[in-house]
Amino acid sequence: MNTIFNSSVGRKLIMSLAGLFLISFLLVHLGINLLVFLESKEPFNKAAHFMGTNPVIKIMELTLFGGFLLHIIYGMIVSLQNKLARPIGYAKSNNSQQSFFSKYMFHTAVVIGIFLVLHLIDFYVKAKFIGGVPEVVYNGENYHDLATLVIARFKIGWVVWVYVAALLGLGFHLHHGFQSAFQTLGLNHPVYTPIIKGLGILYTILVTLGFMSIPVLVYFIK
């Protein structure tokens, strides 16, 4: 079939749409996670409970897994095809002026991918499937005390290091990815493209430092 999806441009279209969806997800995720810094553990635990049980969020969760899967699968296809397009490389490595992190999208993706698995096992799988998460009672209802779990996790030095390193990878990925997605969508404009690039850098710094602050600050002050 001659659809958009078996064209090189179409593959990138899917990656960019999925990527932008993941970018919006990260903001929501960060917003909720920052609640862990509040004095009371209740808001964080209640928010986590809401995200784990609300039916609308359940559908969003499936969409999110789909988005990750599509992005990863197409990322692998695209990267493999790109390797095959130049079977014999140059002796002298490329000196062209180009966006630095764009050269390492696959490498940073592998870092994010491995981290994703570890991170899911760390909290998601534990809360959903394995169990053993402490419980608390608010107004006569039972809640998972995920806040306590998170804080305990980030009291371990090497866990903090793993998170910081993986988030650096994510930051590099986003630095190129954010503006790249707009170009892939065909949105290139003499006035707006520089603004998008600026927003991308702002977003990247905000999200990377925001997420990093959680393990680091929990380790030192919580």
Added chain:
Amino acid sequence: MDLTLKIWRQENRQAKGRFETYLVTNISPDSSFLEMLDILNQQLVDKFEMPVCFDHDCREGICGMCGLYINGRPHGPDTGVTTCQLHMRKFKDGDTITVEPWRAKPFPIIRDLVVDRSAFDKIIEAGGYVSVNTGGVPDANALPISKKDADIAMDAAACIGCGACVASCKNASAMLFVSAKVSQLSMLPQGKIEAKERVKKMVAKMDELGFGNCTNTGACEAECPKEISLSHIARMNRELYAAKIL
């Protein structure tokens, strides 16, 4: 200037190539890169050795035949120029210069530094034209075209098809070339009629020939001797989405 040249030599498509090292002396900084290679070749011929094969034609930066990967950059260290317009003053006395052919699966090496770029011709054949039944010459003002559109079309039409975009791209993607050829026609009323079919066919041919996928690294734009803009790639993407989805 005295220079050490490391040049890729390969007898034919199948042969295993290798780098050969040559010395050239007394090169004028005002000579062009290709003139410097001419001097080297004369030395080789004088010694009854095979000269180094490289592509060239106009030597004035307009035909797109020349194209060498010099010290890790297509068309060498200068920006906005072809290899034939690169001058030796861009190098220093005593430099070692590595010269390689374009590397991409759709551009097989024919000999030494000459690659087969007929893949580009195939992309043009797939749709890079306007089918018109030519009649008399139309009146100059019969088809008004805005200055802005005319400029964009003209900028895209500056592409000489040298292949530096493919050579510089880490993915060996031909998107800059194809998008320039799509834009130069689709911005004008004569080209708009076949625009949807054109973009579909040209992208399909590009994919079929084995060029890589664009990841927006920007190397092509930086190396293009005609400084074709990435905005043409975005336009081509828009046109393809519109043609395929809408």
